[in-house]
Amino acid sequence: MNYECPAVFNDQYTSSVGVIIRSQTHNFDDTVRQIIETSIIPRGEPFTVGDYGSHDGSSSKDILEHLLGNWRESPNHQKVFLSMCPTSFYEQCVPDNTFHVLLSFWSVHFLPSSVWYKDSLNTFPDGSRAECDAIAALACDGWQRFLLIRAKEIKSGGCMLLIVPAQDTDMKYGESRVHLQNLWVAMTTVWRLLRDLHQVTECEYEAANYPGYYRNEEELRAPFRDDASPVVKAGLRIKSLTLTHEKVHILTQRCKDKEQETEDKDDLESSVSKFVSTIRSWTEYMFMQALSSRSPDSRRDVVNTFYDLLVEHIKQQDISTCGWDNVIGYVVITKK
């Protein structure tokens, strides 16, 4: 009960990022249809669905409504209950053999512990070799731990649907290799500027770290490769794993036409602000935590300054290199 989540999202999250993720859940429509058509659950027995790292539940709303609505209609299961579990998904959250279906969207990249990057917010732009190796090792352990616990919680014949931000190390799936790489470069540049202007101390500067890791395909598949692996022995199998490269069009393109320059400037101004407020919705907590020894007002001032400067910084860049490039993994895992 005393689990404190490292990642806390601000009020903007649901109306910005949440909407994007909600549309991504439709990638599972075929899988959901199959689940509904092929599962045979005796009448009167509950159908159990879990959603881990659900935030306010808005992103998984469509898929849950689809699953539960169909379930109510076809096998006439009328008793549907919702409950919440305020514990970490790196611990067992429910009794063994609880779930028929388990969802977790954009959450499993958060790790049970993180690395203290000396001069970077994340592995890129400037995580040292040792820091990058350390976070990759934590991510490897965390993934196996997450899977082994879920193997207990999911019923035999059940499945798990995951959306994970990822890395496309070999550039098999598109132009962008890493989720949001350019944005992390921009944020680190501005955070350094605040340190150099003595608006944050060296200690606060170092304390801002992203507690997540974008796994590549090899890392996602690793626990399933070998028949002797504990995850395979626990009955889990990858049914499908697809990485896609998705561009999120929050920023409008800078228009080259001279006559449209004024209009474009306004357009650029508002689209960069909108973009940064979207990014702020899921990154702000990192800076708030790094500034935790200050008064609430002082924290708020520094964080406001950071995002104002980020807007200015991005406006100076070639917008095409600052967009939101997502490499996203859609993973379906079954339990034997």
Ligand SMILES: C[S@@+](CC[C@H](N)C(=O)[O-])C[C@H]1O[C@@H](n2cnc3c(N)ncnc32)[C@H](O)[C@@H]1O
């Ligand atoms: C990016 S949000 C995703 C929210 C929602 N699933 C969606 O797709 O919009 C990540 C969520 O994972 C939660 N989270 C991160 N680490 C967690 C952990 N160890 N246990 C439970 N929840 C965690 C965060 O609190 C947050 O709600």
